[in-house]
């Protein structure tokens with residue numbers, strides 16, 4: 001198991017290296033970072049252009065530029081921003097904001113998908129199954145921004161009215177300038193998290209619960225479940241120790257593969273709820289033609305996706321002995 | 327393999343009660359195309375320590391009969407009739423009742439050892455689980471018992487192999503493990519459903535020997551299901567031949583082999599490879615194929631493939647009637663006329679059917 005983990009970890013390194021090259025090349029050929037200045041009227045003095053070019057390292061050859069950038073980000077230096085922003089500091093703050101929503105949404109979606117998927121498999125063609133199927137397809141067909149708007153308009157207002165004060169927030173990731181202790185701050189953040197997390201979790205929950213249902217059905221029809229029953233095990237033990245345990249294996253892969261899509265969904269969700277997270281950073285960087293900010297964003301996303309896959313692989317190996325010894 | 331030590335008439339002495347008595351068991355499955363009548367009235371008695379062979383072609387309802395007895399059929403199955411394990415009725419018993427009987431008093435070895443074991447748990451774990459399902463013993467005690475059981479069924483280096491996973495075992499080895507699980511709690515009845523069909527011919531004999539050993543070790547009565555009459559000859563005391571969901575002949579091994587009264591059985595016998603075949607002739611398979619169990623036509627279901635058929639066969643399905651004193655029964659309108667045949671007979675095949683086969 002440890003050898004397997006180590007091997008998987010080592011494979012991530014070349015994987016990240018290749019993605020860094022692709023990312024760098026994509027951004028490099030996507031457009032001229034100086035176009036904004038060059039097109040101005042009255043023209044920007046050539047000295048200013050020259051200065052900017054030197055600042056961004058554009059006077060060097062492409063491999064040299066790439067190498068400088070790469071060695072920079074490994075040591076935490078993401079290079080200068082055209083807007084004079086400290087990219088590293090900005091990024092780490094935004095990353096915290098976004099990942100708190102993403103991880104919570106994944107957890108919520110996985111747990112719900114497991115429970116609902118297993119229930120509707122065990123009670124196939126029952127009321128529970130049909131209801132879950134219907135809700136699943138509704139959630140699946142609802143665009144994130146639409147669901148988010150609905151949640152804002154209806155759910156949030158209802159809840160707040162029912163309680164009599166604002167506990168569920170619809171804008172931002174926290175209340176700016178809030179005074180109070182750690183507990184107050186946490187409660188405030190949680191209140192801001194509720195709606196975006198639900199919006200982001202919904203669509204993945206729907207897909208994953210369908211997946212969990214079919215993998216559970218597969219397992220339930222397998223010979224080893226019949227043998228487990230023939231041994232005289234209780235229903236519960238057959239379901240949990242034998243069926244569910246095996247039906248979880250395929251889900252880990254699917255969740256890992258969807259990690260990239262969830263990051264994409266987070267960008268949209270953040271925009272709807274006006275969060276100052278990674279999504280906003282991407283949009284601003286693109287608007288500002290801020291090459292290094294864009295690169296930083298892309299690279300961090302690549303790392304996150306690779307990390308998710310690593311975790312999924314390790315989980316997979318933990319769950320399935322056939323992989324562990326392969 | 328030698329004939330078993332228990333006599334062919336095991337348990338027929340007065341006063342001995344059968345361990346398993348199946349009466350008029352029928353099973354049907356509603357499907358989109360209609361009702362599939364998989365089992366249409368099976369009855370048999372299994373005496374203590376007796377070995378009953380159930381023989382029949384693929385699809386004759388052998389597995390469904392056994393699964394109905396074990397309470398392992400899907401919920402869609404419609405089951406009628408009765409199956410008593412001692413005094414306990416099994417058909418319709420709730421899960422909680424079956425849970426305490428399965429694996430303890432009645433066990434089953436399945437057709438496909440490759441997929442019968444859970445891929446994510448070690449062999450030893452799965453065996454120990456079977457022990458602990460019915461005995462309140464410590465994990466260590468169960469693990470020790472698991473190793474003993476593995477040794478008993480002929481797994482070399484049982485202690486080390488116990489920590490292996492199913493994918494590290496061959497098909498034959500896996501079937502040994504499944505047999506070990508089946509006898510873990512010394513059951514009264516052991517049902518082996520084609521335990522060797524999915525295996526390499528070279529290991530089939532070994533598995534049958536292991537099964538026989540396991541049976542003798544636990545003193546269990548056994549139902550051995552197969553589509554090979556040759557396998558049954560070596561192990562069984564009595565034989566039940568099934569066709570299209572129904573028993574068509576039953577009797578002792580000798581009665582079935584040397585004085586069969588049912589053309590289907592005769593056909594099965596003729597299709598056996600024979601060591602004493604002087605003429606070196608080809609094997610004679612029964613021409614044609616079994617009928618669909620969906621909307622069965624009236625009459626004898628075997629008649630389209632039968633060389634002895636007469637007009638009555640298309641009108642009336644023959645009942646399973648006694649053809650000789652002592653329990654030899656056959657379901658054939660012409661069983662009287664088959665009486666003279668002593669040797670495993672030659673079944674002349676119909677010319678038209680022969681063409682169909684070609």
Ligand SMILES: Nc1ncnc2c1ncn2[C@@H]1O[C@H](COP(=O)(O)OP(=O)(O)OP(=O)(O)O)[C@@H](O)[C@H]1O
Nearest residue numbers: 355362364383384385386387388389390391400619
């Ligand atoms: N769940 C089910 N739904 C519908 N039909 C079924 C179901 N299970 C079994 N059958 C049908 O019942 C019939 C008997 O099947 P069974 O498995 O008992 O045959 P078998 O004698 O064991 O054959 P084999 O030698 O191939 O194992 C078959 O025609 C099969 O298609």
Ligand SMILES: [Mg+2]
Nearest residue numbers: 388389437520
């Ligand atoms: Mg079968």
